[in-house]
Amino acid sequence: MASDEEAVELTAQCLCKAQSITTSVPTSSLPLQASYCHCTSCRHVTGGMYSSCVAWPGPSAAVRALSLRSYAFSQRLTILFCGTCSSPMFWRERRPEKERKGKEEEETFEAFTGVLSNNALPDMIQVKDHIFVGDTLDGGAAIWLRHLLKDKSGTPVPCYRSWRHDSELVDPDAMAAASEAKMKHVPIPDEIPVHCRCKGVNLILHRGIADYSTKEPSQLPFFVDPSTHKLMAGFDACHSCRTSAGIDVMNWTFTLLKNIDYAPSSSSSDAPSSGSGFPSNTLDLKAAVSSPDRDPRLSHLAYYVSSDDVQRYFCSRCSASVFYAVDSRPSMVDLGSGLLDAPDGARAESVLVWILGLMIWAEDVKGGWREELVSSIKRNSEDWRIKNGIPVSWGRKLREERTAKNAAEAAQG
Ligand SMILES: [Zn+2]
Ligand SMILES: [Zn+2]
Ligand SMILES: [Zn+2]
Ligand SMILES: [Zn+2]
Known part of the structure; x- marks a missing residue:
């Protein structure tokens, strides 16, 4: 980062404050791109209606140095959370070599948005998409997450049935209507x-x-x-x-x-x-x-x-x-x-x-x-x-x- 470039300090900190990490983010790289996952597993692992994360813009070594407990979420994804207060802080993703390009690291970290500092910058984060909305059956929380932040374009945040790369878009409003109709008979x-x-x-x-x-x-x-x-x-x-x-x-x-x-x-x-x-x-x-x-x-x-x-x-x-x-x-x-x-x-x-x-x-x-x-x-x-x-x-x-x-x-x- 050029020394004269403007930057903001972004902190990820758990509720009990025992685990805390701060990094400097150039304002030119903002807004950070957040993705919300509505899959059944994410709902059951946060207790809320989704998980939400951004690629951690700081060095991986500092994340590894935290004393976090880990939960193996899937073969490639691990949740790192505070063992005292349970705040989930990072996803660690390990990708096999054949999927990596050039010098990409084997391990990458994404931060849960809920533990990030509430910097006084309107354009800190932008929600780019909702994934695994298909798992919700009724559209889940996606129905009230379509027009977020300063939505200048007026285009709703896209909702994918599963992964963004290989699934079709779904309409959570239509899912809600279908679920309501189905429940008349269940x-x-x-x-x-x-x-x-x-x-x-x-x-x-x-x-x-x-x-x-x-x-x-x-x-x-x-x-x-x-x-x-x-x-x-x-x-x-x-x-x-x-x-x-x-x-x-x-x-x-x-x-x-x-x-x-x-x-x-x-x-x-x-x-x-x-x-x-x-x-x-x-x-x-x-x-x-x-x-x-x-x-x-x-x-x-x-x-x-x-x-x-x-x-x-x-x-x-x-x-x-x-x-x-x-x-x-x-x-x-x-x-x-x-x-x-x-x-x-x-x-x-x-x-x-x-x-x-x-x-x-x-x-x-x-x-x-x-x-x-x-x-x-x-x-x-x-x-x-x-x-x-x-x-x-x-x-x-x-x-x-x-x-x-x-x-x-x-x-x-
Ligand atoms: Zn804690
Ligand atoms: Zn998920
Ligand atoms: Zn559990
Ligand atoms: Zn509360």
Whole structure:
């Protein structure tokens, strides 16, 4: 790099800050090109609705020098993540010699965009494409990721069925319509599998319909739709969630812990069957996971204390974000929506109601390149809602009323 060339310092840092790396990027090489992968494996390995990455613009040796835990994602791809807080930081790709050109390195590194610094540059990153949208069946999150950032051309971000090089383009809106039509004839099971990529966390979610339908709307947990009894799923741009999941916006759903169970064991007939004993509140869960002689069915479930009263549960083998738990609401957890295996597809609308047009913690990204990304995702989801005639959800009304009330109280002093 010429010494008089303008450059920016780009940092990749995990949530607990133990792992951090900074490199200088010439502004002439911006925006960095990001790709979002919507494949089933990526959803189950982040706990969110996709993974997103850019080629790491710094030296590989510095990445190798970090003390990261590795998870073999495929024969050529490894995820490097922080063993303490589970933030996925890099993909390492190893390519056989016959696929490399000239002096290309055997190992290349791509950074998860969620762990990157939020530099005050509007053109830091551009989303070039969505890959493996075919895996979502219903279009997944691609439906609200078509017009991102400063989309000067007006052309939607291309969506590929699988790899960008050898698959056709797909239309996520058409996929959503096809999935909706199909679901008119498919019964929705009461038990939905919930698991990380490696199945080191392997659970089931009871939808709780029988229980919820006996209750008055006012008795329902705030995250249960009063008319359909589906579960709320939302958009979270907070610093901690995006860092620990490695993606810029995390999509959580919510459940009572009493509706979570161990998945039935397929390997051993001696193991207790499902329906027995997953901790039913966050205090018991914390004790069970910390116990020296823990239930083997907890397998790779671990947690990181991100503030005094918050536990972030993850898979210690593949890094997936699983639960967010806070001591003040012991009966429930936030649950990574990418972990669900619903019959209709990745958005799991047979089970979830998406809180479209609402982004919580958008203030965390103010002033950096993410501000426009996050507001464009919110805008896309609202456009999708309006286009499809979906009413404003009860969850959004609830949130907006609360925000207005807080603002009014603040104004009164
Ligand atoms: Zn960490
Ligand atoms: Zn993928
Ligand atoms: Zn796992
Ligand atoms: Zn959050």
